[in-house]
Amino acid sequence: MVEPTPDPFSRDHALALDAADPLARFRDEFVVPDPTVIYLDGNSLGRTPRRTLAALDRVVRDEWATQLIRSWDHWLDMPQRVGDLLAPLIGAGPGEVVVHDSTTVNLYQLLHGAAAMRPDRPVLAVDEHDFPSDRYVVDGVAGATGRTVRHGFDRLDDVAVVVRSVVDYRTAEVVDVAAETERAHAAGALVVWDLSHAAGVLAVDLRSAGAQLAVGCTYKFLNGGPGSPAFSYVSTELHGVIGQPIWGWFSQRDQFAMGPVYEPRADIGRMLIGTPSILALTGAEAGISLTVEAGIGAVQAKARTLTGYAIDLCDHLGLDIRTPRDPLRRGGHVSVVHPDARRLTAELIERAVIPDFREPDVVRLGMSPLTTRYVDVFDGLQVLAGLAH
Numbered sequence: 001m002v003e004p005t006p007d008p009f010s011r012d013h014a015l016a017l018d019a020a021d022p023l024a025r026f027r028d029e030f031v032v033p034d035p036t037v038i039y040l041d042g043n044s045l046g047r048t049p050r051r052t053l054a055a056l057d058r059v060v061r062d063e064w065a066t067q068l069i070r071s072w073d074h075w076l077d078m079p080q081r082v083g084d085l086l087a088p089l090i091g092a093g094p095g096e097v098v099v100h101d102s103t104t105v106n107l108y109q110l111l112h113g114a115a116a117m118r119p120d121r122p123v124l125a126v127d128e129h130d131f132p133s134d135r136y137v138v139d140g141v142a143g144a145t146g147r148t149v150r151h152g153f154d155r156l157d158d159v160a161v162v163v164r165s166v167v168d169y170r171t172a173e174v175v176d177v178a179a180e181t182e183r184a185h186a187a188g189a190l191v192v193w194d195l196s197h198a199a200g201v202l203a204v205d206l207r208s209a210g211a212q213l214a215v216g217c218t219y220k221f222l223n224g225g226p227g228s229p230a231f232s233y234v235s236t237e238l239h240g241v242i243g244q245p246i247w248g249w250f251s252q253r254d255q256f257a258m259g260p261v262y263e264p265r266a267d268i269g270r271m272l273i274g275t276p277s278i279l280a281l282t283g284a285e286a287g288i289s290l291t292v293e294a295g296i297g298a299v300q301a302k303a304r305t306l307t308g309y310a311i312d313l314c315d316h317l318g319l320d321i322r323t324p325r326d327p328l329r330r331g332g333h334v335s336v337v338h339p340d341a342r343r344l345t346a347e348l349i350e351r352a353v354i355p356d357f358r359e360p361d362v363v364r365l366g367m368s369p370l371t372t373r374y375v376d377v378f379d380g381l382q383v384l385a386g387l388a389h
């Protein structure tokens with residue numbers, strides 16, 4: 001074990017922090033083919049879990065190739081099973097989460113369903129800076145249902161549904177889910193939360209926050225793999241009440257009766273559409289299982305210290321940030337602001353340091369608690385500072 005050194009801005013200090021990190025062993029659970037690559041984009045696409053390779057191999061060889069269509073006996077309820085695995089990570093109960101389709105599709109479904117529960121309210125509300133898909137879906141559903149869109153959440157008395165990200169994808173700022181859900185509900189509005197940048201890095205507690213509806217992706221901090229399916233959360237009290245706009249056979253009460261009339265299920269399966277991607281769900285299950293094993297409390301604690309460490313280093317190196325300094329108000333990434341952010345990002349990638357660029361001036365550094373080391377943050381920021389000054 002490396003002893004902590006008095007200089008908090010030395011590389012040895014970063015190594016000491018890694019040596020003391022209770023989650024350090026989880027990095028060995030991932031494929032790291034080139035240890036010289038400093039990966040700071042696990043908040044966009046998480047690294048590849050080793051167990052995903054084994055799981056995909058098993059599902060393809062033993063289940064698809066060998067058992068063929070007989071495997072649908074246990075594939076059929078996989079969206080719900082993976083949902084139940086994920087549920088405790090977001091404070092949901094069993095039977096309240098289902099993993100299927102993409103965040104955009106799931107958001108469209110829940111927003112449509114929620115808007116139909118507030119037929120007399122003419123407005124949908126979204127932040128004008130929220131993630132593009134979220135804004136576009138809100139615009140689309142507003143147009144299709146004869147509503148208008150309001151940017152911002154100050155006035156909610158005529159709002160049918162609020163669509164809101166828990167963690168801002170540009171700054172990592174966290175919204176108080178409990179307080180904002182309560183305020184919206186008190187005004188008579190429903191809320192669909194987008195947990196894409198929160199799931200697998202923050203211990204979001206949907207049920208105790210009173211949240212009823214949420215979506216989010218599994219390919220970022222949950223390490224589900226490229227295009228792994230998203231999740232829909234619907235709290236139990238809305239099961240059997242909320243409808244959805246895409247009437248497919250997977251949400252049909254007696255799916256294989258092939259009946260003439262659509263009769264939706266009364267449970268979370270009501271959100272399903274058509275045949276789920278079993279291979280993609282296999283990746284999601286493997287990734288989610290790692291965060292379950294690590295414990296979301298420990299993951300959140302490391303996210304806070306790792307981002308705090310990055311912010312201290314940025315201050316020391318003269319890099320400006322646009323991420324809250326209060327650890328309770330930030331997610332798992334740190335946004336460095338620079339007028340040449342696009343060029344800096346390209347130059348970092350040339351030097352095998354991988355962050356991402358966000359318009360107009362942000363180099364976004366993702367810190368994924370199961371795979372990012374303190375020394376990665378240290379080394380990456382030295383390169384960034386060298387290019388920025």
Ligand SMILES: Cc1ncc(COP(=O)(O)O)c(C=O)c1O
Nearest residue numbers: 102103104131133165194196217
């Ligand atoms: C906050 C947020 N919402 C929605 C999406 C869209 O997700 P998908 O491409 O899975 O539909 C993303 C994708 O990164 C996101 O970050």
